[in-house]
Amino acid sequence: MALSEIETGRHRRANRSSVSPDILATRTKRMSASAIREILKVASQPGVISLAGGLPAPESFPVKFMPEVFAGALEKYGSSVFQYGPTEGFPPLRETIATYLSDRGVIATSDQVIITTGSQQTLDAIGKVLISPGDKIAVETPTYLGAISAFNPYEPCYIALESDDDGVIPESLEEVLSEHTVKFVYLIPNFQNPSGRTIPSERRTAIAATAMKHNVIVIEDDPYRSLRYEGYHLPTLWSLAPDNVIYAGTLSKVLSPGMRIGFCVAPSLIRQWMVLAKQGIDLHTSSLDQAVASEYISEGYLKRHLPSIVDLYRPRLKAMLTALENNLPEGFSWSRPEGGMFLWLTGPDELDTEKLYPEAVKNKVAYVPGRYFFTCPGVGNNTMRLNFSNVDEESIARGIELLASLMVEER
Ligand SMILES: Cc1ncc(COP(=O)(O)O)c(C=O)c1O
Numbered sequence: 001m002a003l004s005e006i007e008t009g010r011h012r013r014a015n016r017s018s019v020s021p022d023i024l025a026t027r028t029k030r031m032s033a034s035a036i037r038e039i040l041k042v043a044s045q046p047g048v049i050s051l052a053g054g055l056p057a058p059e060s061f062p063v064k065f066m067p068e069v070f071a072g073a074l075e076k077y078g079s080s081v082f083q084y085g086p087t088e089g090f091p092p093l094r095e096t097i098a099t100y101l102s103d104r105g106v107i108a109t110s111d112q113v114i115i116t117t118g119s120q121q122t123l124d125a126i127g128k129v130l131i132s133p134g135d136k137i138a139v140e141t142p143t144y145l146g147a148i149s150a151f152n153p154y155e156p157c158y159i160a161l162e163s164d165d166d167g168v169i170p171e172s173l174e175e176v177l178s179e180h181t182v183k184f185v186y187l188i189p190n191f192q193n194p195s196g197r198t199i200p201s202e203r204r205t206a207i208a209a210t211a212m213k214h215n216v217i218v219i220e221d222d223p224y225r226s227l228r229y230e231g232y233h234l235p236t237l238w239s240l241a242p243d244n245v246i247y248a249g250t251l252s253k254v255l256s257p258g259m260r261i262g263f264c265v266a267p268s269l270i271r272q273w274m275v276l277a278k279q280g281i282d283l284h285t286s287s288l289d290q291a292v293a294s295e296y297i298s299e300g301y302l303k304r305h306l307p308s309i310v311d312l313y314r315p316r317l318k319a320m321l322t323a324l325e326n327n328l329p330e331g332f333s334w335s336r337p338e339g340g341m342f343l344w345l346t347g348p349d350e351l352d353t354e355k356l357y358p359e360a361v362k363n364k365v366a367y368v369p370g371r372y373f374f375t376c377p378g379v380g381n382n383t384m385r386l387n388f389s390n391v392d393e394e395s396i397a398r399g400i401e402l403l404a405s406l407m408v409e410e411r
Contacts, residue, residue: 043366089115105239142373191340208240
């Protein structure tokens with residue numbers, strides 16, 4: 001079965017149960033992410049080298065510190081870690097995150113920080129409080145699939161911003177904002193998912209100036225900032241235009257995605273509404289997990305552990321770049337990120353990465369076809385996202401060799 005034929009959740013529900021699909025709200029028409037789930041399911045079959053997922057390596061989790069961190073949190077916060085808490089977040093964690101963010105030029109008081117159940121919840125809450133059906137939102141090309149899934153139920157229209165190897169082109173942003181009323185602009189400035197690219201300093205300045213000029217809100221989604229293997233940290237958009245930026249971060253890549261701890265700093269009106277939206281979703285993020293996260297950062301465990309995550313991923317990125325260099329002929333190009341978890345491959349125009357996928361899995365290697373990361377249909381068919389964080393160097397070399405021979409054969 002071709003991937004495009006994979007049933008959507010709607011069809012599957014309709015076919016297998018007696019409940020009529022008419023019961024579903026109209027917004028579910030925009031909620032069909034099951035093709036990608038299917039891709040990840042086959043990618044996790046035994047023996048398949050999966051360059052498809054977006055998971056941190058299990059070895060990156062600070063398991064050995066955790067008994068100490070949990071004990072410290074329990075001693076410090078006692079029974080309050082088992083109690084209901086404020087929707088905005090566990091007060092000590094809000095305090096800790098405010099301090100943590102100051103290193104990024106995001107200067108906020110603890111009252112300005114909201115703790116969320118992963119940054120995915122931040123995106124959903126933003127969608128809920130800002131997007132009315134038909135509202136225009138501007139996104140990079142390609143962009144994070146999970147953001148599209150979070151925003152889609154609120155029925156926006158997407159405007160694709162022209163982007164190149166350095167991310168969104170500021171002139172394109174200026175043009176779009178001059179021509180359209182845009183609710184917000186969604187950007188991932190560091191080691192973008194899916195492309196791995198980073199917006200350089202001068203562009204950040206231009207983007208911030210354009211956002212201020214048009215008085216538009218920019219969502220700065222920044223999960224990968226700490227995973228820098230080369231070069232220097234660049235200024236956050238928030239530090240350049242604090243009144244226009246919603247800064248979204250997460251501990252998923254530097255502590256644990258399973259704990260579901262995200263955070264955001266937003267202009268006050270939006271923040272108040274996001275808190276109301278979150279209250280309706282889950283009342284608050286797990287108190288125990290927030291207490292542990294606070295202890296992990298405030299007692300210096302993160303600072304001690306982060307270099308080992310960077311040292312784990314740096315050679316994996318290098319292995320992938322070397323394997324691509326060694327195995328792919330002219331006509332193929334790829335991004336050369338200085339951090340993060342992903343790399344983006346573009347093949348010759350005639351390459352169809354979705355069509356190739358079943359063959360790749362049969363040959364025991366998996367990736368994500370790039371077209372899923374575009375908001376316009378028919379774009380990105382010759383692209384793919386490759387993950388290097390959750391595969392060891394040897395498997396990366398083997399996986400890329402397999403993939404390259406398939407792509408060259410297909411050609
Ligand atoms: C760009 C981007 N935003 C948000 C998320 C969601 O992260 P979290 O685990 O904090 O919900 C991810 C996860 O991979 C991501 O890549």
